[in-house]
Amino acid sequence: MPVGVSSLRCSARAVLDEVVQLARPQLRTLPIRQARPLTTSTIPRAAVVDIPTQPDAALPPKWSMTKESTRLVPVSASYFTGNADFFDNWLALQDLLRKYQTLPTIPKDNAPSVKWRTLAAYRGMVGRDVKAAKYKKIIDILDRLNCIDPQVIPEEVTKAINMYKRDTMSAVSQKKAQEVDEYGRAHGLGRRKTSVARVVVLEGDGQVVVNGKPLASVFERIHDRESALWPLVATQRMQHYNVWANVEGGGKTGQAEALTLGIARALMVHEPALKPALRRAGVVTRDARMVERKKPGKLKARKMPAWVKR
Structure with missing residues (x-):
């Protein structure tokens, strides 16, 4: 390479460095927006309109946007429970x-x-x-x-x-007190298991009619007859009242015990003072026990089939 060309290049580089050193302070003072970015657009720069941007404070908050304002919020935090x-x-x-x-x-x-x-x-x-x-x-x-x-x-x-x-x-005010009607009748309702007894008690000489028949023809067992008339026997009122009853549902024993509760309740309407004696006799409170249901795989409610080894 000739010596003249080499010296010319060195002098050109030195001149370029001096120009950069002189122009550097001015470049630092220029705002960033005046810098010309690299672009591939064919539109002249003079035709581009510079749209001023608003500051961040002028923008509406995110929660006031249309999509956010229409979101439904449950009143209670337990809404989705x-x-x-x-x-x-x-x-x-x-x-x-x-x-x-x-x-x-x-x-x-x-x-x-x-x-x-x-x-x-x-x-x-x-x-x-x-x-x-x-x-x-x-x-x-x-x-x-x-x-x-x-x-x-x-x-x-x-x-x-x-x-x-x-x-x-x-x-208490909604509960209607039972009274003897104008014909001297007192009504009582008794239940036992699935049996229901509707009883009417009025003063008389001790006659008992069940479903339009005498007591002995409806309840053949002595135990059932004694159970049905136990409220009158326990209070010694057997010869003072007549009983007319209609029983339905269940078996004979259930009907007899339902009749017991119905007679006791009707008797307390005639003579409220007999309630302590009837309570001691055990005929005031209803027996709420029911038959336990049969379970699958068992012979009865709890009875299991005999175990066989082989």
Whole structure:
């Protein structure tokens, strides 16, 4: 390579370096928006309109967009549980117990007597079917809140307790007291297993008619006849009243025991003072026992077939 060309290139590089050094301060002062980016567009730069952008503060917030504003939000956090009202009540009572669990308490026997709403009444209050096990959770918390010392019990707890109290006055007022009608008849209804006995008792000389027949022709067993007339025998009123009854369903023993309860209830309408004597005789309370159902794989309700080794 000739020497003249080499020296010319060195001098050109030196001149270029000096130009860059002189232009560097000016390049630093230029704003970024004035820098010309590399582009492949065929449109002249003078024809491109520079649209000013708004600052970030001028943009509407994301939550005010149309898509976000139309989103439906459930009122309760328990909406997706399937029973929001129950879980809201349960969680509210739990928060209340957690808030006042350090307050002094009294024994449960000394706590104020409170009758809570029945399961049917609570179902009517929430408008949904609630299982008994779930409602028991609410009752357990209410029993614990009711044990707080009445001298320091907060008003918030009192309001929660009153919301679940049973309205005993209305229940008593709705119950109609039975009376002897203008013909001197007292009515009684008795049930035992699947048997139902509708009884009419009026003053007389001891006649007993069942389904339009004498007692002995309906109940052949002496034990069934004695069981049916036991309320009159126990109170020594056998010769003072006549009994007309209509029994249906079940077997003979079930019908006789249903007749026992029906006569006892009708007798208490005539003479309410006989209730203690009838209670001692065991004929005031209904026997709610039912026949246990047969299970698959068993001979009866609980009897298993004989085990055979081979």
